Amino acid sequence: MSTRSDRIVVVGAGQAGVEAAAALRMAGSGVPITVVGDESAAPYSRPPLSKGILTGTAQLAEIALRTDEFYVREGIDLRLGRAVADIDAAGRTVRLDDGDTIPYESLIIATGSKARMLPNPELRGAANVLTLRTIDDTLRLQEFLRPGARAAIIGGGYIGLEIASAAHRAGVETTILEAADRVLARVTSAPVSEFFQQIHREEGVDVRTGVRIAGFRTDAQGNVAAVLLDGAPALEVDFVLVGIGVTPRTELAERAGALVDNGIVVDKHLRSSIPGVYAIGDVSRHPCPQHGGLRRLESAPNVSEQARHVARSILGDEAPYSALPWFWSDQYDLKLQSVGLSATADTVVVRPNPGRDRKLEVFYLEANKLIAADIVGASADFAFSRKLVESKTVLDSKALADPDVPLRSLLAVASPA
């Protein structure tokens, strides 16, 4: 079956896979392209699932990544509701779960990630324990969002906080249960955590940190009736939302013999250890251009950047992947925008915002250069921060901490004349 082919096969029809196919066409590539995705819905954008879709400000029809006609017009062979069963790396073919075998010249693995579930055996038969990753998950969750319903959200990460804000707005009595001593502990600094804890509490969500879950009490149907807590009364619930992170879907690549270590390990051109096989998006663990080492990101902008980059790599562009990570989260009427990675910061500056208690600006510096920023309620400052990080400008942390010094002026000073 190893018929020579110039076809590009993409495994995964999420944002990564579809944007990669579109980027190839945009760059003028006319080779045959097949995109295989295991969900049956037309390819869609995932971030709105926990944001606008859940709050009702966006409709499912609006989150399609492209129109149906796009794939036809561009000659992109879209196989939905199909999974790739195996990769024959030596023969350069993939075999689908319906038995079809497709030869490829280049293969892009964009299988994304799946929501982690708690290991407790008593949760196995529970129909009211949910995660949120797909349209189907969202439709299921929406049925539980009824005024007066009681929800435990396990995990105070971005997904948990976004769902808490949507659930609370829908009239659900919402409790966030976080194991760490603050929400967002894995992803951001203490000032940002404190800000969001305060916001959620002001809105009326019960935010509990340092929580130890002892187990779950189930009813006769096997559904969870209460979350059992160490050192606190059991929490009676109508449903449980588990938001404890995602796991990259690496199984297929692993079986094909690719190097996998918390993601498919790729080089600066997004090539895996198997010739002709690339990996992009949540599933890819790639060299960090800012801080060295390998990193895996779970964000839509990273997905889009990698999709465009892999198209360039396949078409022969030798430039290394160098995008700066950024991210956003919507909660209540607030938008958080983050740029850069703050782990190596030596100085954290919280900019005072007199009279604006629902605005926050936190800057992270390393050796007097801005490496990251978390901005709430100030989109223009976010964009200026992004430019300051990109320009590697030497900054005075006192100026950053002075609300009378506009960020724009720091950028103006920094720009090469």
Place this chain on the structure above:
Amino acid sequence: MPKVEYVLPSGERRVVEAEDGASVMQTSLNNLVPGIIGECGGELSCATCHVFVAPEWFDRLGGRSPEEEDMLQVTAAEPTEFSRLSCQIRCTADTGGLVVHVPEVQ
């Protein structure tokens, strides 16, 4: 379906049909019009779908929101009085024949 005309920096004009209700940004992606990126998917977070609306069309599109005004401060190409983020312009029967100019950089 309403038509949108994109004028590229080279002077090339691309006329495409928009889905009713789709944004000018989304319409460009659906038709592989180069020069509009829309990195954040229309969330007013990136300013990479900047266009210059043809002057005769500008007042017919409704005003900019404060969030859009904010983001227009940070576009890669210098904004003008006719600048918009194309994710915020909806294509409807009223916008048929809309003309936008795509900047050199996003």
